Amino acid sequence: MRHALTRDSIDEGRSRTTSTTAARTTPTRPLLLDRTARPPGRPQRHTDLELIFPVVNREDDLPSRLSDAAFALLALELTVSIAVVDGGSSDRTVEAIDEVAAGSLIPIRVLGCSIPGWGAGALRGARTSRARWVGFGEPDSFGRGTVDALRRAAHLLRDGTHIVCLAAEGQRLTVMDKPVAELLFDDELPDGPGFVPTLSDTPRHAGLRMAAHGRIATGAPDDWDRTLILPRVTT
Amino acid sequence: MSGRRFRGEPGEHVVWLNFKDGQHPLGGGAEEYMHQVTARMAAAGQRVTVVTSRPRGAARTVQLGGVTVRRMGNAYTVYLRALLWLLRHRNDIDGIVDTCNGIPFFSPLAVGRRVPVVVLIHHVHQTMFAQHFRFPLAQIGRWIERVGNRVVYGERTIAVVSPSSRTEVRRVLGLRGPVFVSANGQAPLTVPGARRAEAPRIVCVGRLAPHKRWDLLLRAMPRVAELIPDVELHLLGDGPCRAELTALIDELGLRERVTLHGRVGDEQRNRLLASGWLTVCTSEVEGWGLAVTEAMSLGVPAVVLASPGLRDSVRNRLTGWVVARPAHLAGQLTSALIELEDPAAAALWARRCRAWAGRFTWNATADRITALLAAEDARRVDADRRAVCDLSTVVDLPVRLAARIDFTRLRGVDQVDWEAGDPADPASGRVRILLAGFDESDATALLQRIGVDTDPAVTWVWLARPADLLGWKRAAGPRAGDLRPFFADHCAAPAHSG
Numbered sequence: 001m002r003h004a005l006t007r008d009s010i011d012e013g014r015s016r017t018t019s020t021t022a023a024r025t026t027p028t029r030p031l032l033l034d035r036t037a038r039p040p041g042r043p044q045r046h047t048d049l050e051l052i053f054p055v056v057n058r059e060d061d062l063p064s065r066l067s068d069a070a071f072a073l074l075a076l077e078l079t080v081s082i083a084v085v086d087g088g089s090s091d092r093t094v095e096a097i098d099e100v101a102a103g104s105l106i107p108i109r110v111l112g113c114s115i116p117g118w119g120a121g122a123l124r125g126a127r128t129s130r131a132r133w134v135g136f137g138e139p140d141s142f143g144r145g146t147v148d149a150l151r152r153a154a155h156l157l158r159d160g161t162h163i164v165c166l167a168a169e170g171q172r173l174t175v176m177d178k179p180v181a182e183l184l185f186d187d188e189l190p191d192g193p194g195f196v197p198t199l200s201d202t203p204r205h206a207g208l209r210m211a212a213h214g215r216i217a218t219g220a221p222d223d224w225d226r227t228l229i230l231p232r233v234t235t
Numbered sequence: 236m237s238g239r240r241f242r243g244e245p246g247e248h249v250v251w252l253n254f255k256d257g258q259h260p261l262g263g264g265a266e267e268y269m270h271q272v273t274a275r276m277a278a279a280g281q282r283v284t285v286v287t288s289r290p291r292g293a294a295r296t297v298q299l300g301g302v303t304v305r306r307m308g309n310a311y312t313v314y315l316r317a318l319l320w321l322l323r324h325r326n327d328i329d330g331i332v333d334t335c336n337g338i339p340f341f342s343p344l345a346v347g348r349r350v351p352v353v354v355l356i357h358h359v360h361q362t363m364f365a366q367h368f369r370f371p372l373a374q375i376g377r378w379i380e381r382v383g384n385r386v387v388y389g390e391r392t393i394a395v396v397s398p399s400s401r402t403e404v405r406r407v408l409g410l411r412g413p414v415f416v417s418a419n420g421q422a423p424l425t426v427p428g429a430r431r432a433e434a435p436r437i438v439c440v441g442r443l444a445p446h447k448r449w450d451l452l453l454r455a456m457p458r459v460a461e462l463i464p465d466v467e468l469h470l471l472g473d474g475p476c477r478a479e480l481t482a483l484i485d486e487l488g489l490r491e492r493v494t495l496h497g498r499v500g501d502e503q504r505n506r507l508l509a510s511g512w513l514t515v516c517t518s519e520v521e522g523w524g525l526a527v528t529e530a531m532s533l534g535v536p537a538v539v540l541a542s543p544g545l546r547d548s549v550r551n552r553l554t555g556w557v558v559a560r561p562a563h564l565a566g567q568l569t570s571a572l573i574e575l576e577d578p579a580a581a582a583l584w585a586r587r588c589r590a591w592a593g594r595f596t597w598n599a600t601a602d603r604i605t606a607l608l609a610a611e612d613a614r615r616v617d618a619d620r621r622a623v624c625d626l627s628t629v630v631d632l633p634v635r636l637a638a639r640i641d642f643t644r645l646r647g648v649d650q651v652d653w654e655a656g657d658p659a660d661p662a663s664g665r666v667r668i669l670l671a672g673f674d675e676s677d678a679t680a681l682l683q684r685i686g687v688d689t690d691p692a693v694t695w696v697w698l699a700r701p702a703d704l705l706g707w708k709r710a711a712g713p714r715a716g717d718l719r720p721f722f723a724d725h726c727a728a729p730a731h732s733g
Contacts, residue, residue: 057405057406086698088624088625089625089626090401090404090405090406090414090625091405092398092402092701094698094700094701095700095701098700110698111674111698112628112674112698113626113676114622114624114626114674114676114677115622116624124674124676
């Protein structure tokens with residue numbers, strides 16, 4: 001009933017590969033094409049910012065949104081990459097991301113997270129990131145305002161702020177130093193895009209500085225950018 | 236909770252519920268699946284009973300290939316009668332495969348938690364209820380499939396035949412249990428002395444039924460012929476649309492170019508198929524796309540529309556071309572035929588197609604179903620507390636490392652596959668393991684626990700894509716004790732020492 005474990009059975013592929021000299025020198029690769037190829041490893045390049053998008057079952061809308069986001073991020077004067085964390089899709093989300101990644105100028109990687117929840121996906125993305133800063137959110141409605149806000153966030157992070165919560169044009173992104181993300185998520189997982197971490201007044205969180213930056217309308221003819229320094233919570 | 240009942244060992248009694256059997260006038264792919272798998276289970280020493288409906292004039296009980304087929308009731312009453320039969324024999328049953336052809340048998344109502352039940356779903360029938368029944372039967376059928384399934388089967392294991400079916404089971408039916416792909420097998424086709432036709436030839440096999448949308452292919456042919464004047468199309472099969480398609484052929488002026496063969500014998504069908512440069516399937520819905528994989532086993536690549544099932548059976552740009560929209564069909568057919576004009580390119584395509592189609596065997600399907608039943612039984616006795624997750628991870632490692640793995644320590648839902656290495660160096664072969672429900676981090680942790688080198692230069696770990704869920708040779712788990720010595724033996728001695 002089961003696949004026969006004979007010498008012939010393991011040599012099935014070989015009988016097909018030995019027909020040419022070329023096949024003999026590289027015997028495993030050509031036939032492995034009948035299964036998906038191993039995705040390329042991540043390049044060892046320096047990345048300033050990696051945006052992490054935890055998703056589940058987004059086959060239909062994710063490709064276009066991801067392409068838009070990748071295109072918009074080209075305008076950012078930083079080395080940027082995107083990590084999509086699949087939280088257990090039963091559809092072709094991963095395949096769709098692969099197709100976008102193949103044509104994107106911004107590196108896009110995909111990884112899985114078997115633990116349910118947006119926060120677990122965010123943590124997995126942060127732990128596997130090699131970037132200096134990591135941003136968490138949704139790949140929806142990436143526009144010029146988002147890129148401007150990310151530029152501003154990078155400025156704040158360079159100036160010593162550790163966490164910047166953005167809310168430009170309805171976009172909800174939280175950007176922070178990668179080690180800070182790991183530290184915070186070890187204490188409490190974020191609950192969704194646009195989260196504002198709770199910085200308790202404890203030695204573990206001592207010295208962490210957090211800012212909220214957004215674009216608000218107050219009846220004036222033009223919107224303006226504003227940065228608020230968020231208070232620390234006393235526990 | 237009672238102890239283990241099913242381990243996939245000889246003497247255990249498996250009941251397979253399906254509302255038709257192979258001798259039913261309407262028997263089709265699901266029945267072929269059932270008979271192929273149950274015959275192999277019986278050959279392995281298990282007692283197998285198929286419970287099915289009884290068409291007029293059919294015997295109540297027959298023996299088919301070591302399998303007892305018990306027929307009872309008609310297409311509607313079989314469900315109730317099968318439940319009563321299960322209730323009477325529940326102490327004598329060790330495992331149940333409950334096929335859901337729109338309406339499942341609800342076997343847990345008869346056997347409770349004392350017997351492992353695997354639900355087998357070939358495809359979701361929600362749209363078909365509306366096509367075949369009127370109000371209120373259609374609504375009742377849809378409700379039973381959607382809500383009844385969810386309530387009665389709870390978190391029991393579900394087997395589906397393709398990743399597309401898995402998507403539907405989650406998206407449309409909302410079932411909560413773990414879903415595993417157990418693809419159709421197929422007998423390898425061979426045509427001695429077959430040669431492909433001199434002229435660019437498209438050969439298609441399938442019923443001339445509305446959902447097959449052969450009209451799309453016919454309407455694309457004039458545009459294909461603009462660049463490839465000697466292109467020809469052969470359609471093999473019959474059905475209700477024959478007259479309509481004949482009229483369309485006349486209307487498009489394709490009489491010289493298109494031949495409707497009707498139903499032909501297997502030998503002629505295979506010979507014609509093997510002479511084709513290309514096969515095409517324009518179907519809107521297919522459970523799997525058997526006609527396509529059969530063509531591939533003869534080395535013929537396929538052009539298909541991106542419909543469920545077909546997207547699984549064809550690997551885009553490796554064993555064929557998946558076309559997103561019907562409007563792109565003519566362009567894709569033309570470029571494919573131009574590419575296949577080069578005999579070397581055609582040979583490469585043929586080789587890839589044969590390799591892909593060769594992965595789908597009934598032995599592997601039977602092994603998978605047996606392993607899923609055993610795994611469900613293990614879950615029944617000792618519940619798996621992990622959240623159900625549809626992720627899977629592929630681990631690709633050298634055969635020398637695989638020879639250190641005790642595959643019985645993996646779960647029955649995991650799968651194993653292997654590829655030959657350099658003939659001069661058998662140890663260069665690679666082994667792949669599909670770990671169901673695991674992400675890359677879980678997989679790496681597991682490898683470290685079982686003492687396997689996880690250096691990325693040696694062992695590769697990545698998230699499985701839909702195509703990775705198909706075509707595995709063996710199930711892991713308690714029944715896979717022979718894999719370790721097999722790989723060790725493969726490392727130790729040259730395969731072609733003689």
